Amino acid sequence: MTKLYACLGSGNCFKPWLAMHQLGQPFELILIDVLKGEQKSRAYLEINPLGVVPYLETAEGRGIGESNAMLWYLAENTHLMPADRAERAEALQWMFFEQSKLEPFISPARFFSTIRPDQRDARAADIARWQTSAEPGLFRLDAHLQNRRFMLTSGYSIADIAVFGYVHVLEEAGFKMADFPAIKRWASAVTQTDGFRPLASLGSPASKAA
Ligand SMILES: N[C@@H](CCC(=O)N[C@@H](CS)C(=O)NCC(=O)O)C(=O)O
Numbered sequence: 001m002t003k004l005y006a007c008l009g010s011g012n013c014f015k016p017w018l019a020m021h022q023l024g025q026p027f028e029l030i031l032i033d034v035l036k037g038e039q040k041s042r043a044y045l046e047i048n049p050l051g052v053v054p055y056l057e058t059a060e061g062r063g064i065g066e067s068n069a070m071l072w073y074l075a076e077n078t079h080l081m082p083a084d085r086a087e088r089a090e091a092l093q094w095m096f097f098e099q100s101k102l103e104p105f106i107s108p109a110r111f112f113s114t115i116r117p118d119q120r121d122a123r124a125a126d127i128a129r130w131q132t133s134a135e136p137g138l139f140r141l142d143a144h145l146q147n148r149r150f151m152l153t154s155g156y157s158i159a160d161i162a163v164f165g166y167v168h169v170l171e172e173a174g175f176k177m178a179d180f181p182a183i184k185r186w187a188s189a190v191t192q193t194d195g196f197r198p199l200a201s202l203g204s205p206a207s208k209a210a
Pocket of ligand 1 (some may be wrong): 007010011012034039051053054065066068100
């Protein structure tokens with residue numbers, strides 16, 4: 001059976017978890033507590049030497065790191081992968097955009113604002129810098145989503161799941177969703193797609209397997 005190693009609350013872990021739910025792909029969820037450092041334990045490093053989550057182990061025992069690479073693997077030959085060659089490249093374009101212009105800034109700003117609020121004051125200058133760094137990407141995304149329902153013309157795909165992972169929780173990183181009306185409309189449309197489950201339900205007993 002496919003195994004997903006993941007932690008609670010993570011937008012990156014949420015991506016393959018949501019994709020497998022939406023594809024009806026059975027999987028075993030193995031929770032790793034990163035706040036306790038379990039991702040650096042000897043046992044976990046034997047599974048994923050990079051010591052991070054998410055990590056996907058295929059039914060055949062192959063390991064895949066990087067949330068967006070997992071989406072690519074899971075989506076092959078499914079409705080979440082665009083049929084058109086140029087649109088597949090466009091999906092990749094937005095997945096790289098997410099990992100270079102959004103996630104590296106929204107994720108730590110959210111972590112030290114919401115997940116570890118005890119460190120918010122000590123990291124205030126870093127949070128402000130991450131917020132400033134995320135702004136151009138968020139405005140670019142908002143412009144892209146004007147007059148569109150989903151990231152790609154052909155419809156809902158792994159590009160949406162990749163971008164949604166952290167963008168839908170941008171308020172937890174100190175942004176206001178009202179400042180990004182097209183993102184707000186799109187995020188709402190994503191929650192209406194078949195089989196959608198919210199990030200908050202990752203790890204709840206009912207979601208342990210699709
Ligand atoms: N680019 C990677 C990011 C992986 C990553 O940094 N994961 C975080 C949780 S979201 C983690 O494991 N942090 C703990 C650590 O770095 O020790 C992905 O998309 O999968």
